[in-house]
Amino acid sequence: MLEHVELFFKSIFIDNMVFATFLGMCSYLAVSKKVTTAVGLGAAVIFVLAVTVPLNWLLDQYLLRDGALEWLGPEYADYNLSFLSFILFIATIATMVQLVEIVVEKFSPALYNSLGIFLPLIAVNCAILGGSLFMQSRDIQSLGLAFNYGLSSGIGWFLAILAIAAIREKIRYSNVPAPLRGLGITFITTGLMAIGFMSFGGMLTGGDEAPKEGEENTVQTSEEEKIIEEAKENTVSFNNAIINE
């Protein structure tokens, strides 16, 4: 149970898809002009991630990874099909998106009207494929955890796009330097938000307590913390600079 809680918060805040790994940036930037559309896209991402990550986990576990075909019989134990994972994952995602679209249209026209236009967009959203690829490279242990990972990364993405959409609605009334308007200021705002999210980094290690994930991580965290402290000062001055301009 504890590992579920840990993974949940870790995926939302520490490994936030947008701020830590830059997944799904294209739609994040393109569809964040209004809060209502951002909510629609965010909900669709949560939905599709929660469906595709567990599905791809099953594929990975029983088809792709080294020795995964053992259930077919001992002579298949040597096969390693992991080089096929890109093509299988993307095929699953494209199919699922199509399927979800059909099902939603049939059973819930209201939901379809709000999600509908975003669903085709999502097949090529890096956040979805990225979720599956990270699930594979981070060696998620069980189907439940895979579902949890998909759901919580989706929620993290949702929060990110919601926040930036709200900020962009406000920024419209500010006096931004002309060449920075639109895209430029959105990038810089996202950068500052990412710095803010880095402060969640120490959440799971619990300060002085010995961290669980091996030494490499410790070093990184303490380095990051140092940098975050510097960063906070920088952020304040940066913020002021922006406000002054």
Added chain:
Amino acid sequence: MALLSKKDANLILDPLADNNPITIQVLGICSALAITAELKASIVMAVSVLFVMGVGNVVISLMRNIIPSKIRIIVQLVVVATLVIIVDQVLKAFAYELSKTLSVFVGLIITNCIIMGRFEAFALANGTWRSFLDGIGNAAGYGVILVIIGFFRELLGSGTLLGYKVLGDPIAKTGLYAIGYENNGFMLLSPMALIVVGLIIWVQRSRNKALIEEN
């Protein structure tokens, strides 16, 4: 440029500056930001995308008359995924360390919006040679930005370029470090990539006022 007519040459030159995929069209940001902490990784990523775009655009343009429009997305995805698998396997075989650094981002070339965007917008409607030029041009425009970001992040972040210590040795205190220069480790962290792109956009749009958009 004797080989290319003026119109064809524009296919390559436009995306390098005024119609840049990253700073103007806002496509393919994910990978541009995530792997640019080192110049070498940025260059490899740029070359990989160049290969995938060039070949992919040609393949799609060759098939453009026989792809039913209803299933074109999945056909495109299969073409890209195949090319990306080739890139991934080559990297794993000849540059294993580097492929570890790039990790999932090689796979994410598949969903790089530049590629799907160019397939949809150009290769499906144009001849093979022109599609090839368009692919190369857009991939080059993407690569240029990647290399610029990688250059500044590695230079300011770790004081090296492609692994060479161009600013002197930080431990032995030679070169610039002798007069008290310090590396800005913050440049290596992900948020700075966003801010560097923001600054590039700022510079580009200050030089070309026509690109300024509404708030």
